[in-house]
Amino acid sequence: MPMPSVLVTRFFQLIINRQFAEAERELERLKQRMHKTEWNHGYYMALRGMLLTKRSNNNQYTFLSKIDLNDKKSLQEYKKEFLNHVRNKLHTDYDRGFFSAWADCMRILSKIVVKNQKDKVNKKITDLKAEKEQVSMETFLN
Numbered sequence: 001m002p003m004p005s006v007l008v009t010r011f012f013q014l015i016i017n018r019q020f021a022e023a024e025r026e027l028e029r030l031k032q033r034m035h036k037t038e039w040n041h042g043y044y045m046a047l048r049g050m051l052l053t054k055r056s057n058n059n060q061y062t063f064l065s066k067i068d069l070n071d072k073k074s075l076q077e078y079k080k081e082f083l084n085h086v087r088n089k090l091h092t093d094y095d096r097g098f099f100s101a102w103a104d105c106m107r108i109l110s111k112i113v114v115k116n117q118k119d120k121v122n123k124k125i126t127d128l129k130a131e132k133e134q135v136s137m138e139t140f141l142n
Contacts, residue, residue: 007026007029007030007033008030008047008104008108009108010026011023011026011027011030011047011051012104012105012108012109012112013108013112014026015050015051015054015064016069016109016112018054020051020054020055023051024051027044027047027048027051030044030047031044037093037097038092038093038094038097039093039094039096039097039100040097041094041097042092042093042094042095042096042097042098042099042100042101043097043098043100043101044097044101045094045098046097046098046099046100046101046102047101050064050101050105067109069109069112072110075106075109075110076106076110078102078106079103079106079107079110082099082100082102082103082106083099083103085099086099086100086103
């Protein structure tokens, strides 16, 4: 059973932006809405693990700290790898839920990165327009 995508998306955004208190509240909302199945338990535990490792100061060994959020191709490759584990019938429902959470994370992070890149480009354009509109001292004196 899939998780509510709006809550999951918000959860990942909060983690990436290091807003851990709010991410904890979103995680609790997800927990309250989910049915008690092995798949959901695996999914929830993956989310909880992401939150705990991102919150810790020692990010030396964590997966989330190693990935490049600006590399959309790598994020898509990770997503494919996690989805292969989800489809693998040798894994238990718990494991498939766990890997499904990671696949969702990669899918959402790749979209967040695209949005952030567009925001950066728009900001640069706005800055350039503002520079053109500024009056130089020479123009002002003439």
